[in-house]
Amino acid sequence: MNRMRLPKKVRLCEVSTRDGFQAEDKWIATDDKVRLIHLLQEAGISAMEVTSFVHPLAIPQLKDAEEVVERVRDLPGIALRALVPNVRGAARAVSVGIREVKCILSASDAHSLANTNCTVDEALAKIRAIAEFAIKNGIKASGSLSVAFGCPYEGHVPLAQVERLIRAYLELGILEITLADTTGMANPQQVFAYFGELKSLFPAAVFSAHFHNTRGLAQANVLAALQQGITEFDSSVAGLGGCPYAPGASGNIATEDLVYMLSETGIETGIDLEKLLKTSAEMKEVVGHDGGSFLLQAGIPRKHDRPTGQIKRK
Template sequence: MQLPERVKIVEVGPRDGLQNEAAPVPVEVKLGLIERLEKAGVSVIEAGSFVSPKWVPQMASSAELFQQIDQKPGVSYPMLVPNLKGLESALSVGVKEIAIFAAASESFTQKNINCSIEDSIARYSDVMVQAKQHGLLVRGYVSCVLGCPYEGEIAPERVADVARSLYELGCYEISLGDTVGVGTPAKAQQMIDAVTKCVPVENLAAHFHDTYGQALANLFAVLQRGVSIIDSSVSGLGGCPYAKGASGNVATEDVLYMLNGLGIQTGLDMERLLQAGDFISRYLQREPASKVARALSAAD
């Protein structure tokens, strides 16, 4: 069994995690979380998004947040944008990398951004043109790759079609999201097998939620297929507002524990990562969702 020697961790907690909180988290708290993640060795931190504050009020302060980040050399701070208006907001504050998002489910796309999959890709073609003119890196997301809250099973070929479209638009990396966390290892491998027929595996990331407790197993399964980029969220923050019952992203601490056990390099420091998780969990007044954090806390 051949596994990657090194895995890049993309930390999505400040955006994908905190956007699902009932109340907006203050900028100074987000900055404190980002600073602690930097100290833990995280090199990619998804900091926020330029979406409508009407629909995602938790991200309304993203421009202010980005302007106040003390950006460190070697660390990138991508911001999610849904359209040209979002891109203009990102450019106005000097964002260097953005992320765009599509889905492998027609129903989810309609519920999420009120258009078809085809129309969503067409919208992003305009975003890509502007992004390239300004020298921005663009990452692409595909949601519902292992199941949809409205349609159920999603054919791997549909995932591959959407991933190929984003890759051909110019996305340097495609993050494949099990948005509702219903996937299992065999299905995760089948999905990767389909996608790698049209997108190189080195350009793919796994973004798995842990609703059914399968995220780590699914990640191990796709590592065996050569995936070497993992999205995760410190302390297991997150969920999906359009998928009832969907729990948070897989916890970064738990992913790191597994990768350390496999001898896979990440550059992350577990102790400092736990400190970042403890910081945000204390603010949110809840126990960390990370099993590693809970186990170590109990041991103390």
């Protein structure tokens, strides 16, 4: 039997308590955030982008970043990272025990101005300072590239622009880089082509992917990335998330949907789907809505009682 070329194991990084919460207007209590992180860890989540150390005026929902990290940093079996916009944010993260900081970089000037109030090249200067800080303090710095496939302001992002920014990251010693489809503009053919070319050009880099399901293509894009050997993906339980500074942005691919798809295709994640789905329902209860989780609506497939005949509708 012919089989697709897929990896045997994939690592998922849960981003619901950062990306999932950042655009929520209703305050989510710190106790609830901490409780949900515990539930995610119990379900088998082994990596999490737990929060972001941005200015509270920019993202009010994450103003409790220090307290959240202090209360979950000793959870066993889970690696925590935090998004940081500058050296000050990195210093805040390190002060409470974070050992990996994620840098923010957009693939377009328009999105960069909207998201971080600076151009791409100005953002690179900030990232250079973060990279130097990371080396000095013995922590890990990884990088993200937002709107890597398409920008809501500028449209299609050329592969040459992505290559330029990947090269800039590598020159700073940042080898782990996430390509983010921030507003769900990517398609499977583009994802397959971009990752294929980038892996060929930059063999020292370790790539991961972050897909939003804005137009229903997130799982198809994951499948395209898998076929190029990508084995690390961001996801968010209940499909929550969306950039508050990008028009039309909606939720991430739901972790439960992704775990289900991977499991059905024989790919290991180490995550207990039953526990994860319960956590997803709890997340929806706390936040007040979900972001478009299919499994949260339909549930895990189960056999029903065998019918004895057709039941006529009245």
